[in-house]
Amino acid sequence: MSSAIAAKTMTQTWQILCTRADLVPYSGVAAWVETPEGPAQVAIFYLPGQAQELYAIDHHDPFSNANVIARGIVGDLKGQPVVASPIYKQHFRLEDGQCLEDESVRLRTWKVSFKGDEVWIEA
Amino acid sequence: MNTPAKPQLIVIGNGMVGHHMVERLVERGATEAFDILVFGEERHLAYDRVHLSDYFSGRDAQSLALCATDYYAEHGVQLRQREAVTAIHRDRQEVETPQGRYRYDRLVLATGSTPFVPPIPGNDRDNCLVYRTLDDLDAIRAAAASATTGVVVGGGLLGLEAANALRGLNLDTAVVEFAPRLMPMQVDNEGGELLREKIEALGVQVLTGRATQEIVDGEASRHRMVFQDEKVLETDLIVFSAGIRPRDELARDSGLEIGERGGVVIDDHCLTSDPTILAIGEVALWNNSIFGLVAPGYQMAKVAAATLLEGNEAFKGADMSTKLKLMGVDVGSIGDAHGDRTPGARQFRFLDPLKQQYRKLVVSSDGKRLVGAMLVGDNSYYDTLLQYYANRIELPEDPAALILPAGSEAAPALGPDALPETATICSCHNVTKADVCSAIDGGAVDLGAVKGATKASTGCGGCAALLKTLVDHELESRGVEVDKSICEHFAHTRQELYDIVRVEGIKTFSELMEKHGSKVGHSLGCDICKPAVASILASCFNEPITDAAHIPLQDTNDTFMANMQKNGTYSVVPRIAGGEITPDKLVVLGQVAQKYNLYTKVTGGQRIDLFGARLEDLPAIWGELIEAGFETGHAYGKSTRTVKSCVGSTWCRYGVQDSVGMAIQLENRYKGLRAPHKLKFAVSGCTRECAEAQSKDVGVIATENGWNLYVCGNGGMRPRHAELFATDLSDEELFRTIDRFLMFYIRTADRLQRTSIWRESLEGGLDYLKQVILEDSLGIGEELERQMQAVVDTYECEWANAISDPEKLKRFRSFVNDARPDPDIIYTTERGQLRPA
């Protein structure tokens, strides 16, 4: 069930995604992003005040096949920031998309950062 | 790939014992060693025959089932229901059924027994039935519909149970017993006499010392039974319950060794005279005995599983002591209750003709050991006596004290300390005190965990009280610091967090984390503590859950105030208090559903659910609904759901109060209340109970004088009837009692604990709850009422709150950078409505 990890190709570019005001503190929102493989749905989590404030991870939940990850609860388990799928509650590490309940499943992740009040993503 | 075929294990009979063996096999990984195929002649998956009679008092086949429907499939065990084995061909190692022949390497007979029908001419007439299977009970129920009288032939344990069932079906009931007294196996003449008095007082006629000669056409009723003395008894329906006979035909026909009076002969390893074949349960004859109880059957099942897996366990016989309640009458029998199997035994007896109690002790000739006991009328003595008997504990100086009424010089009940390590606690699963202790030492920290680890108390349930006492005692004596932390972020229970929030007036998760979090990692919390704290904050302060401080805490359903479906869409359930809705509002629901193309269904909670709404459509849908006067139904929250009602006195010819009016009042009072789990209510207008109030967390049933209140029921996975809590309450008393009850639940329950489970784990049980709520024993009654009133006063429809706030509405965009809907949500149609593809 593992999703492919996006190949790092030369065609990856930084693009603007949305603004800080679109984000929900300590929770997620979904956005569309253009990747070399085509359009993808991405979940953006915003953790103000944390060492890393922004994470971008696949919005697609491989266990339910629904696009819902942005609607999960954000938390930390043993010190690692995670999101729990809102459907069947598996946890995915925000850092690298690894599913904690199933070693063979890992979600795609992207680099994101603020430029002023804009949110940029490398995809 | 070419995997060698596994040996074939065939089990004949999917009854209690056969099923138990399959479970033991699965547990021990036998599905790796065998292909297992089970034949069951009955229509139903193995069910709890011990509680068969509950079928007449409301339980259905499913709730009596011994496992989940998919248990067999899940563990790769093949189950062929409604397929009876008709022959065993030992020469070819095959069994035969009407559908085919199947080869076996090992075979287990678990065919149980059949009720014995005495060879009386006329015993095969219509409406002459037996009492063994669910189908038998269906037949009895059907026959009773056109009958006014019923007779049970046989006054033993099962006969009396059958008689009680007939009585429950509103038949004039009689019991005919061949022996001179009832329950001849368990009680003596004195006990039998007492039993007769008690049972006759219940309106059941008892005829002992009667042998039926024939059954012929009756004059006033369908049948006439003619006795040896020419006396006759007329009746419409007859149930035979004159003992059981092992179902050993298959074994007999295939030449296995059979006992003189029936039963497949087995050795200590449950092997029959053909070592490829085993027999267990009521069909098996061990040491010339048939065991007609489930506990010895379970022990055989365990031994047989070991034998099949080349383990070495032995069946060593079993104790036939029993404790029952027949038609409300306690009867207990331990060991050699008649004292006729122990040379030199001495007897002590106690008879109280007023209280109708009889107790007898049979003591060894040296007066040191208990060899048997008999109880009629009060079984509270049973547990202690059984321990003296089973564990050969030395009797006190004056054994008579053990059967004297409590309060006299009675010897105290045996404490858990007095039990030896080898004491059997649960005979169904053969669990000893040592097993319980080692489960605790192995990490089982509460009753549930001990049950899980040892299976104790998951059979007939008779040992539940003893097990709990023992577990509590053992935990205490180990000074167990039980870790009840809700999760890694807080070293507190939900109840402690609730108290902290209340006492310190903490209003946000971040404040709680800062002051009381266990400061691990990033302190973000997790999907356990965040929703739990969100619920506590809502119960205490009732701020909108979509406020910025609370929104990241909520489960997705609460975040979007709708239930997420499997394809990521949501359902919309407006409140329809008490199930009452005007035609105008009904039309609006239809229009909204049409406009947004929503699948529409009437729910089990008397309201209407609109499914398949896209996230981005939710605000518009709710806008239209609120416009038309609807408000949120909280179908998504752990909160008040519905108050179901019947039509009540306004329309119904039986109603004694306005149940709809009360349901609406209750729903409006408690709507929006968030709790550890969802809350369901119902109000019925009279005892016919059309609203099913007794299956709700809060059930209200109208009486001539007011309302009866029932609490802590639920349907769902493990149904539990609500218990009568208070009677004949006025409207005000009703509200006050429910206020206190619910707030006390919210204050003390664990996360996601329904009222039923909470009630079951409440120390002191229903009595304690009554003291706290009705007698205000803790002096918190007013405080609880005040807290509830605060929730009632701050109610606000959270959907109305959200759609008036553009910031909150931003949350309902599918994508922050694109208005495109999610293209992966695809529908198809079925029966004229859409559904997820």
Ligand code: SRM
């Ligand atoms: C819609 C409905 C079925 C229907 O079409 O009739 C329904 C649907 C769901 N039920 Fe139910 N239950 C519905 C009545 C019931 C009833 C009957 C009743 O209330 O009279 C019961 C048994 C009674 C009880 O709760 O005691 C019932 C026992 C459950 C349970 C088991 C609860 C338990 O304690 O064992 C769950 C699971 C849970 O809550 O954890 C559940 C959970 C669910 C969920 C929320 C499952 C989920 O998480 O997706 C379903 C989502 C509905 C949705 O998306 O809108 N539903 N559910 C009923 C909605 C009633 C309403 O108007 O609000």
Ligand SMILES: Cc1cc2nc3c(=O)[nH]c(=O)nc-3n(C[C@H](O)[C@H](O)[C@H](O)COP(=O)(O)OP(=O)(O)OC[C@H]3O[C@@H](n4cnc5c(N)ncnc54)[C@H](O)[C@@H]3O)c2cc1C
């Ligand atoms: C009303 C009632 C109350 C009872 N109360 C108690 C009690 O309080 N305490 C207690 O300990 N015991 C009690 N018992 C007894 C207890 O139910 C039995 O001891 C237990 O069910 C025996 O289990 P078993 O598997 O041997 O037989 P059963 O549970 O009868 O299972 C045998 C199964 O094998 C099937 N079968 C038979 N032949 C074939 C075939 N050729 N092919 C396929 N399938 C076949 C039968 O249809 C049946 O389903 C009670 C019994 C009854 C009827």
Ligand code: SF4
């Ligand atoms: S519970 Fe009583 S009042 Fe209500 S509908 Fe049924 S019969 Fe009528």
Ligand code: FES
């Ligand atoms: S004795 Fe039957 S469950 Fe324990």
